[in-house]
Amino acid sequence: MVRAVPAVAAGMSGIALPKMSDSGPPDPLARLGERLDKARARRGNDPSVSEPDNAALQQGAGLGFRIGIEFVVAVVVGTGLGWAIDRWLGTRPWGTIVLFFLGVGAGMLSVYRAVAGMKIPVGSRTLDKIGSSRSAKDKWDDDEE
Amino acid sequence: MAIELQPLEQFTIERLIPLHIGRLDVSYTNSALFMTIAVVLISALMLLGTRRAALVPGRWQSVAEMMYEFVADMVDTNAGHGARDFFPFVFTLFLFILFSNLIGLVPYSFTVTSHIIVTFALAAIVFIGVTIVGIVRHGFHFLRLFVPEGVPIVLLFLLVPIELLSYFIRPFTLSIRLFANMLAGHTMLAIFGGFAASVGFLAFFPLAINIALVGLELLVAVLQAYVFAILTCLYLRDALHLH
Numbered sequence: 001m002v003r004a005v006p007a008v009a010a011g012m013s014g015i016a017l018p019k020m021s022d023s024g025p026p027d028p029l030a031r032l033g034e035r036l037d038k039a040r041a042r043r044g045n046d047p048s049v050s051e052p053d054n055a056a057l058q059q060g061a062g063l064g065f066r067i068g069i070e071f072v073v074a075v076v077v078g079t080g081l082g083w084a085i086d087r088w089l090g091t092r093p094w095g096t097i098v099l100f101f102l103g104v105g106a107g108m109l110s111v112y113r114a115v116a117g118m119k120i121p122v123g124s125r126t127l128d129k130i131g132s133s134r135s136a137k138d139k140w141d142d143d144e145e
Numbered sequence: 146m147a148i149e150l151q152p153l154e155q156f157t158i159e160r161l162i163p164l165h166i167g168r169l170d171v172s173y174t175n176s177a178l179f180m181t182i183a184v185v186l187i188s189a190l191m192l193l194g195t196r197r198a199a200l201v202p203g204r205w206q207s208v209a210e211m212m213y214e215f216v217a218d219m220v221d222t223n224a225g226h227g228a229r230d231f232f233p234f235v236f237t238l239f240l241f242i243l244f245s246n247l248i249g250l251v252p253y254s255f256t257v258t259s260h261i262i263v264t265f266a267l268a269a270i271v272f273i274g275v276t277i278v279g280i281v282r283h284g285f286h287f288l289r290l291f292v293p294e295g296v297p298i299v300l301l302f303l304l305v306p307i308e309l310l311s312y313f314i315r316p317f318t319l320s321i322r323l324f325a326n327m328l329a330g331h332t333m334l335a336i337f338g339g340f341a342a343s344v345g346f347l348a349f350f351p352l353a354i355n356i357a358l359v360g361l362e363l364l365v366a367v368l369q370a371y372v373f374a375i376l377t378c379l380y381l382r383d384a385l386h387l388h
Contacts, residue, residue, distance in 0.1 A: 106308075
């Protein structure tokens with residue numbers, strides 16, 4: 001039920017709603033549609049044209065914040081884990097050394113994944129496979145019905 | 146010039162209602178108070194927004210619907226097929242972090258998400274939950290997540306530990322990212338605020354910087370909530386659809 005209401009809200013941005021009849025009192029929905037059209041005309045062109053730019057910028061900023069921390073945390077956690085293992089098993093300094101390099105590797109992997117696209121998860125997945133999984137959204141709507 | 150700069154004072158935890166169960170300190174703190182405020186505000190927005198659901202939404206209903214659609218879209222596109230079961234979880238998580246961040250920007254308030262223990266608890270819930278979902282859905286096959294495809298067996302000895310490490314690092318990156326952003330931003334605001342208080346008539350300059358910083362912090366607050374939620378979605382997709 002909740003789902004049905006936003007659909008109307010979303011639809012209003014694209015479609016001017018028709019009047020119920022010409023003779024009767026004007027339908028409030030139609031009047032709202034007309035006002036929206038006028039406002040849109042006043043703004044010049046369709047506002048949705050500038051949207052992709054904005055989204056790209058937002059994603060870029062998010063990516064920047066993400067990869068900065070990714071690498072550092074991987075190295076720090078890896079080294080810390082190695083140090084803890086050394087303390088526990090008394091294998092100093094080998095655990096620290098090995099896990100430091102593993103941490104660097106994991107950090108680089110995370111940064112690479114973050115740069116190659118937010119969509120690449122843990123575990124290597126080739127790019128064309130990701131492209132095919134993008135159509136998952138279309139399938140989604142099918143099984144709801 | 147007697148004003149001392151104490152930019153970290155704002156993060157102090159205070160016991161508002163001291164409470165002890167056995168040897169456990171479960172006092173109601175200022176942190177808990179602001180969590181309560183966040184939850185009450187979210188509930189109020191959602192309940193009032195959907196109380197009189199109209200075909201043409203009013204202001205509050207629009208806000209509630211926009212948030213719902215935003216998160217539903219995010220889950221749809223990022224978590225993939227069959228992830229709608231987890232929509233309520235992601236929605237709750239997103240709104241809680243968003244409101245905590247935004248409430249923290251109100252002067253004299255407390256930023257819940259500037260404490261690592263809070264963000265780590267949230268990240269740990271995500272991490273443990275996602276791992277359980279993966280194991281329940283796929284059983285033993287879940288371990289395939291750590292084995293890259295098409296790699297020579299010799300290299301697997303190197304790559305599997307790296308994949309394992311990068312999997313177990315997730316709760317740390319998730320929590321540190323949010324906590325560090327909030328902590329740094331609020332410390333910076335307090336430092337420039339302290340400058341403004343101590344330099345007398347030159348206070349205009351630090352104040353101008355502070356105004357710009359508040360704008361930046363507003364962006365960071367929303368962005369970090371978004372990043373936390375979208376990463377949760379991506380982790381969920383990993384667990385739901387192994388490669």
